[in-house]
Amino acid sequence: MIYTDSYTYMPELETPRLRLRRLQMRDANDIYRYSRDAEVARHVLWDAHRSIGDSRAYLRYMLRRYRNHEPASWGIEWKETGRIIGTIGFMWIQTDNSAAEVGYSLSRDFWGRGIMTEALKAVIAHGFGSMNLNRIEAQHETTNPASGAVMRKCGMVREGLLRQRLFNKGRYVDVELYAILRKDYVSKR
Numbered sequence: 001m002i003y004t005d006s007y008t009y010m011p012e013l014e015t016p017r018l019r020l021r022r023l024q025m026r027d028a029n030d031i032y033r034y035s036r037d038a039e040v041a042r043h044v045l046w047d048a049h050r051s052i053g054d055s056r057a058y059l060r061y062m063l064r065r066y067r068n069h070e071p072a073s074w075g076i077e078w079k080e081t082g083r084i085i086g087t088i089g090f091m092w093i094q095t096d097n098s099a100a101e102v103g104y105s106l107s108r109d110f111w112g113r114g115i116m117t118e119a120l121k122a123v124i125a126h127g128f129g130s131m132n133l134n135r136i137e138a139q140h141e142t143t144n145p146a147s148g149a150v151m152r153k154c155g156m157v158r159e160g161l162l163r164q165r166l167f168n169k170g171r172y173v174d175v176e177l178y179a180i181l182r183k184d185y186v187s188k189r
Helices: 005-007 025-035 053-069 115-128 145-153 182-188
Strands: 018-022 073-078 084-092 099-106 135-141 157-168 171-183
Touching: 005 157, 018 115, 025 053, 025 084, 025 099, 053 084, 073 099, 073 115, 084 115, 099 115, 115 135, 115 145, 115 182, 135 145, 135 157, 145 171, 171 182
Parallel strands: 099 135
Antiparallel strands: 018 073, 073 084, 084 099, 135 171, 157 171
């Protein structure tokens, strides 16, 4: 049985450099700072933010998801400054199958520093620990191999290529599907 109470509560998760916490309206400037970057938005399903209003609309959407106990994202707070530098969270949760999909985005200023690996490891640990999931999966566009590298560093295994799986930025894109199972996670600990 999957336990969703701990998810809907979305407890704060902490790593050596990061705090994963619920987003708040006061995070709008931080969200806008990195979400307006077309490179950050290139491989995700949202468009680069054109104004602070876009960032506020995104935050209102997340706050609604929190209130409705729906899968949502944590803000990735860089402890050193207290600023939000990205998001990570569950896109969907299937309670019948004890499975979920995780997705993430990160400010370009923080790429290549192991930050998303650190955040994803924390979310995977929470998913298998407090949430009692059996399977956590993630996908990335084939033109974004760095995201696949993050998934592999977190113990996820490539399961295959999904041709033209998503329609993104006016075109169909191929994605690579990765997953980690509870038994694999436990055996590697």
